[in-house]
Amino acid sequence: xxxxxxxxxxxxxxxGAIIAFIxxxxxxxxYAAIIASIIPxxxxxxxxxxxxxxxxWVVESxxxxxxxxxxxxxxxxxxSMPLILLANIVIPLTILFAFGETKQASKFYGLxxxxxxxxxxxxxxxxxxxxxxxxxxxxxxxYFLISIWGGPRKNYAAIKFFIYTHVASLVMLLGIFxxxxxxxxxxxxxxxxIAYLIGMYSGFDPAIKDIIFFALLFGFLVKMPAVPFHTWxxxxxxxxxxxxxxxxxxxxxxxxxxxxxRVMLPMLPNTTNTxxxxxxxxxxxxxSIVYGAFLALAQKDLKKxxxxxxxxxxxxxxxxxxxxxxxxxxxxxxxxxxxxLITCILFMSCGIIQHGAHTRIINDLGGLVKKMPKLTFLMLxxxxxxxxxxxxxxxxxxxxxxxGAVTTLYVYVLIAVFGGIAVTAAYxxxxxxxxxxxxxxxxxxxxxxxxxxxxxxxxxxxxxxxYFGIKPDLVWDVMHAGANMxxxxxxx
Amino acid sequence: MNYSPLIxxxxxxxxxxxxxxxGLFLPLRVKKGLxxxxxxxxxxxxxxxxxxGVLSTSERAGIYFYEAYAIDSLSQFFKLVFLAVSxxxxxxxxxxxxxxxxxxxxxxxxxxxxxxxxxxASSNDLVTLFIGFExxxxxxxxxxxxxxxxxxxxxxxxxxxxxxxxxxAIMLFGLSLLYGVTGTTNIEGISAYIAVNGILDAAxxxxxxxxxxxxxxxxxLVPFHxxxxxxxxxxxxxxxxxxxxxxxxxxxVAAFKVFIVALIALRLDLQSVFFILAIITMTYGNVVAxxxxxxxxxxxxSSVAQAGYIAMAFVxxxxxxxxxxxxxxxxxxxxxxxxxxxxxxxxxxMWTRNKNVENADYLKNFAGLSQRAxxxxxxxxxxxxxxxxxPPTAGFVSKFFLFSSAIQAGYIALVVVAILNSAVSLYYYxxxxxYMYVLPPAGETLKEPRAYLLAxxxxxxxxxxxxxxxxxxxxxxxNAAATIGM
Numbered sequence: 014x015x016x017x018x019x020x021x022x023x024x025x026x027x028x029g030a031i032i033a034f035i036x037x038x039x040x041x042x043x044y045a046a047i048i049a050s051i052i053p054x055x056x057x058x059x060x061x062x063x064x065x066x067x068x069x070w071v072v073e074s075x076x077x078x079x080x081x082x083x084x085x086x087x088x089x090x091x092x093s094m095p096l097i098l099l100a101n102i103v104i105p106l107t108i109l110f111a112f113g114e115t116k117q118a119s120k121f122y123g124l125x126x127x128x129x130x131x132x133x134x135x136x137x138x139x140x141x142x143x144x145x146x147x148x149x150x151x152x153x154x155x156y157f158l159i160s161i162w163g164g165p166r167k168n169y170a171a172i173k174f175f176i177y178t179h180v181a182s183l184v185m186l187l188g189i190f191x192x193x194x195x196x197x198x199x200x201x202x203x204x205x206x207i208a209y210l211i212g213m214y215s216g217f218d219p220a221i222k223d224i225i226f227f228a229l230l231f232g233f234l235v236k237m238p239a240v241p242f243h244t245w246x247x248x249x250x251x252x253x254x255x256x257x258x259x260x261x262x263x264x265x266x267x268x269x270x271x272x273x274x275r276v277m278l279p280m281l282p283n284t285t286n287t288x289x290x291x292x293x294x295x296x297x298x299x300x301s302i303v304y305g306a307f308l309a310l311a312q313k314d315l316k317k318x319x320x321x322x323x324x325x326x327x328x329x330x331x332x333x334x335x336x337x338x339x340x341x342x343x344x345x346x347x348x349x350x351x352x353x354l355i356t357c358i359l360f361m362s363c364g365i366i367q368h369g370a371h372t373r374i375i376n377d378l379g380g381l382v383k384k385m386p387k388l389t390f391l392m393l394x395x396x397x398x399x400x401x402x403x404x405x406x407x408x409x410x411x412x413x414x415x416x417g418a419v420t421t422l423y424v425y426v427l428i429a430v431f432g433g434i435a436v437t438a439a440y441x442x443x444x445x446x447x448x449x450x451x452x453x454x455x456x457x458x459x460x461x462x463x464x465x466x467x468x469x470x471x472x473x474x475x476x477x478x479x480y481f482g483i484k485p486d487l488v489w490d491v492m493h494a495g496a497n498m499x500x501x502x503x504x505x
Numbered sequence: 506m507n508y509s510p511l512i513x514x515x516x517x518x519x520x521x522x523x524x525x526x527x528g529l530f531l532p533l534r535v536k537k538g539l540x541x542x543x544x545x546x547x548x549x550x551x552x553x554x555x556x557x558g559v560l561s562t563s564e565r566a567g568i569y570f571y572e573a574y575a576i577d578s579l580s581q582f583f584k585l586v587f588l589a590v591s592x593x594x595x596x597x598x599x600x601x602x603x604x605x606x607x608x609x610x611x612x613x614x615x616x617x618x619x620x621x622x623x624x625x626a627s628s629n630d631l632v633t634l635f636i637g638f639e640x641x642x643x644x645x646x647x648x649x650x651x652x653x654x655x656x657x658x659x660x661x662x663x664x665x666x667x668x669x670x671x672x673x674a675i676m677l678f679g680l681s682l683l684y685g686v687t688g689t690t691n692i693e694g695i696s697a698y699i700a701v702n703g704i705l706d707a708a709x710x711x712x713x714x715x716x717x718x719x720x721x722x723x724x725x726l727v728p729f730h731x732x733x734x735x736x737x738x739x740x741x742x743x744x745x746x747x748x749x750x751x752x753x754x755x756x757x758v759a760a761f762k763v764f765i766v767a768l769i770a771l772r773l774d775l776q777s778v779f780f781i782l783a784i785i786t787m788t789y790g791n792v793v794a795x796x797x798x799x800x801x802x803x804x805x806x807s808s809v810a811q812a813g814y815i816a817m818a819f820v821x822x823x824x825x826x827x828x829x830x831x832x833x834x835x836x837x838x839x840x841x842x843x844x845x846x847x848x849x850x851x852x853x854x855m856w857t858r859n860k861n862v863e864n865a866d867y868l869k870n871f872a873g874l875s876q877r878a879x880x881x882x883x884x885x886x887x888x889x890x891x892x893x894x895x896p897p898t899a900g901f902v903s904k905f906f907l908f909s910s911a912i913q914a915g916y917i918a919l920v921v922v923a924i925l926n927s928a929v930s931l932y933y934y935x936x937x938x939x940y941m942y943v944l945p946p947a948g949e950t951l952k953e954p955r956a957y958l959l960a961x962x963x964x965x966x967x968x969x970x971x972x973x974x975x976x977x978x979x980x981x982x983x984n985a986a987a988t989i990g991m
Contacts (some may be wrong), residue, residue: 051958077974077976078975078976078979079905079976080976080979080980081979081981142905145896146896146897146901149895149896149901150896150897152895153890156935156938157942160939160942160943161942161943167943168939168943171935171939172932172935172939175931176928176931176932179927179928179931180924180925180928183924183928184924186905186908186924187908187912187917187920187921188926190908190912190913192910193909194909194912194913197913362724406955468546475639
C-alpha cells in the first residue's frame with residue numbers, strides 16, 4: 014500500500030502550524046516551522062520523479078458528502094506539480110528569510126505555514142468544493158499577516174484585501190454552482206469533480222455558458238490580478254510585512270493563474286462566442302502588461318513599484334493563456350513559476366532596505382551599494398531577472414509566450430512588445446540606479462547589510478532563477494506535457 | 506401505543522419541576538448542583554434523540570393525543586437545536602449565577618422555555634402550537650429581566666413582553682381566522698380542506714398577514730425586529746444567546762409547519778412576501794450592524810441579518826432549500842449562542858475585576874483580548890468567522906447549500922443580494938477580530954472562567970463537526986424537509 018503522499022504534504026504544515034502556535038519560545042516556533050515546511054518539499058521531490066505529467070495522477074479519493082456528490086479528492090499532474098514545487102520552495106525560504114522575526118513570532122510562523130496548507134490544497138484539489146474551501150482558507154492567514162505585522166495603513170489594506178478578494182471568490186462560487194446544477198439537470202448525477210464538470214460544459218445551453226464562464230473568469234482575474242481589478246494589490250503589498258508580500262506575490266497570485274489553466278483553458282474553446290471572449294481577455298492581458306509597467310515606472314516607493322511590476326508580469330500569464338498555442342501556454346505556466354521565484358527576491362530586497370535604511374522612497378535612498386554590497390549584488394540579480402535578461406528564467410518564459418502568441422494574437426503581441434518591454438527595463442534599471450548606486454545619502458545614517466539567513470535565502474532563490482534560466486527542462490517538460498494534455502482535451 | 510419517543514420532553518419538564526421544587530429547600534452553596542442536574546437532563550435528552558434514529562428517516566415515528574402531537578425528523582431536528590442551545594446556555598450559567606439565590610428559578614424557567622419550544626416543534630395542531638409558543642415566550646419574558654438590579658435588563662424584559670404579547674395576540678387572531686375558514690385546527694386537516702375546497706383570496710391574504718406578523722416577530726425579520734436589538738443588548742447575555750439561537754428558531758419551525766404544511770396552497774403569495782422580507786432583513790441587519798459600539802447589539806443585528814438568509818428558504822421552496830435552511834438553523838444555533846457566550850465571558854471577567862464597569866460589552870473592551878484572554882479570543886474568532894461564512898466552519902457549509910439551492914431554482918437576484926450582504930457582514934466581523942488580535946490590550950490579563958470555556962468548546966466542536974463532515978447533518982436536514990412534504 015502506498016502512502017497518501019499528497020494528503021501528508023497538506024497535513025504536515027498544518028501540524029507544524031499548530032505546534033508553532035502553541036510553542037512557548039521563538040526558537041521552538043521557528044525550527045518547528047522550518048522543519049514542517051521542508052518535509053512537503055521532500056515529498057514533492059519524491060512525487061516529481063514518479064509523475065507521469067501527461068495525465069492526472071489521482072492519489073486519494075473518498076466520498077465526503079455523498080448526497081451532494083462532494084468528494085475529498087487530491088491529485089497532481091503537469092499543471093499543478095510545478096506550482097506545488099514552487100510553493101514548497103518559497104515557503105521554507107520565506108520562513109528562513111524571516112528567521113529574525115521577534116514580534117509574536119510563534120503566530121507569525123504558524124500563519125505562514127497555514128498559508129502553505131491553503132495554497133497546496135488549492136493546487137491539488139480535484140473537487141470544486143475542496144478547491145473553494147482552500148481558496149478561501151488562504152485569505153485568513155494573509156489578513157492576519159497584514160493586519161498584525163503590517164505598515165502604517167495596515168487596517169485599511171487588510172480589510173480591503175479581505176473583502177475585495179472574498180467578493181470575487183463568491184462570484185466564482187456562483188459560477189461553480191451554475192456549473193454544478195446545469196450538469197445535474199442534464200444527467201441527474203450530482204458531482205463537484207472539476208474535470209467532470211468542465212467536460213460537461215461543452216454540452217450546455219448557450220445562454221448559461223457565458224454567465225458561468227465570466228463568473229469563474231472574474232474570480233481568477235481578481236486574484237491574479239488583472240487590470241482593472243488590481244486595486245487591492247498595491248495596498249495589500251505595501252502594507253504587508255515582507256514575508257507576507259512574498260507569499261502574496263509568489264503564491265496567492267499564482268492561484269489565479271492556476272485557475273486559468275485548470276478551469277478556464279478547457280472551457281474557452283467551447284464558449285458560445287469564443288473569438289469575442291479571446292479578444293476581451295487579450296485586451297485585459299495587454300493592458301495589464303503595459304499599464305502595469307507604466308504604473309511601476311511612476312512609483313516613488315520601491316515596494317509599490319515591485320507590486321505594480323507583478324501586475325505587469327502576471328499580464329504575460331493571461332496573454333500566454335489566451336493565445337491557445339502549446340508553446341505560449343507552457344510559457345505562461347513557466348512565467349508563473351519563474352515570477353514566483355523572482356518576485357521573492359524583489360520583495361525581500363525591499364524588506365531589507367526598509368529595515369536597514371528605514372525608508373523605501375527611491376529618491377531618499379542612493380548609494381546604498383557602499384553600505385550594502387551583498388544586498389546590492391543579489392538585488393541586481395533579481396532585477397535583471399525580472400526585466401527579462403537572457404540566461405535567467407524570466408526571459409525564457411516571456412520569450413516563449415510572445416513567440417507562441419505571435420501566431421494567433423499578432424497585434425496584441427506587438428503592443429506588448431513595444432509598449433511593455435522597454436518600459437519594464439526602464440523602471441527596473443532606473444529604480445536600482447537611483448536607490449543603490451550614485452552618491453550615498455548621508456541622511457540615512459548608519460545602514461547595515463543583510464543578516465546571514467536573509468542572504469542564504471535570497472542566494473538560493475537567485476541560483477534557482479539562474480538554473481531555470483539555463484536549463485528549464487526539469488520544469489518545462491512537465492508543464493509542456495500538462496499543457497498538451499489540456500489543449501488536446503479541449504480539441505484545439 | 507408506544508409513548509417512548511416522548512421521553513426527551515418528559516425528562517426536560519420533570520427536571521424543571523424538580524429543580525424548582527428542591528430549590529425551595531436547598532441552601533445557596535449547593536444550588537450550583539441544580540444547574541449541573543439541568544445540564545445532565547439536557548444531555549440525556551439529546552442522547553436519546555440521537556439514539557432513537559428518528560432523524561435518519563423521513564417516516565413519522567408516532568402521533569399522539571388525538572393527532573395533536575407528532576414525532577418525526579422535523580420535530581426531532583428542531584428539538585436538537587433547542588436542547589443544544591439550552592445546554593450551552595446552562596453550562597455557562599453555572600458560573601455566571603453561582604452566587605445568585607434565585608438560580609433555581611432561572612434553571613427551571615430555562616427548562617420550561619425549552620419544553621415550550623419542543624412542543625412547538627412537535628405540534629400538529631394550531632392550539633398545541635400556540636400553547637407551546639406561549640409557554641416558551643412567558644418563560645423567556647421573565648428570564649430577560651432576570652438581572653433585577655440592572656435597569657437595562659428590566660427595560661429589555663418590558664419591551665420584549667409588551668411587543669411579544671401584542672404579536673401573540675395578532676398571531677392568535679390569524680390562527681382563529683384559519684380555524685374559522687377551514688373548520689379544523691389540525692395542521693394536516695387544514696391542508697387537506699384547502700386542497701379540496703380552496704380558499705378565498707381575501708381570507709387567505711388576511712390570514713397570511715396576521716400569521717406572518719406573528720411569526721416574524723419571533724424570527725426577528727425586518728420590520729418586526731424592533732424589540733430584538735434592545736432586548737438582546739439589555740437581557741442577561743446568556744438569555745440573549747437563548748433568544749437569538751433558540752427562541753428565534755421556534756418562530757421558524759412554527760412557520761415551517763403553518764406556512765409550508767397547512768398553507769402550501771398560498772405558496773405564490775408566500776414566496777413574494779418572503780422575497781421582500783428576506784432581502785430587507787438581511788440588508789438592514791448587516792448595514793446597521795456596522796455602526797454598533799456594543800458587541801451584543803452588533804450580534805443582535807447580525808442575528809437579524811442571518812434570519813434574513815434563513816428566510817430565503819421560504820422564497821425558494823425546493824427540497825434542497827428547505828434542507829439547507831434547516832442546516833443553517835442548526836449551524837446558526839451554535840455560532841450565535843457561542844458568540845453570545847464569548848461576549849458573556851468577557852463581561853463576566855470585566856465584572857469580577859471591577860463591579861462598576863459600565864458598558865462591559867462594548868467593542869473597546871475587546872481590544873487586545875488575544876493577549877488578555879487567549880482562549881476566549883480564539884473562540885470568538887471562530888464564531889465570527891463561522892458567522893461570516895468562512896470555510897471550514899458550519900457557517901460556510903450552510904451558506905454553500907443555501908445559496909446553491911437558490912441558484913438551482915433560478916433566484917439569481919436573491920443570491921447576488923445575499924452575497925453582497927455576506928461581504929458587508931465581513932466588515933464588522935473582521936472589525937471584532939481586529940480589536941481582539943491587532944490592537945494593544947486594554948488592561949491586564951484576565952482569568953478565564955472554566956464553565957464558559959466548556960460551553961464555548963461545545964459550540965466549537967459542533968461548528969467544526971458540521972463544517973468538516975456535514976454529510977450526516979445534511980442528511981437529517983433533508984429528512985426533516987421531506988417530512989413537511991418537500
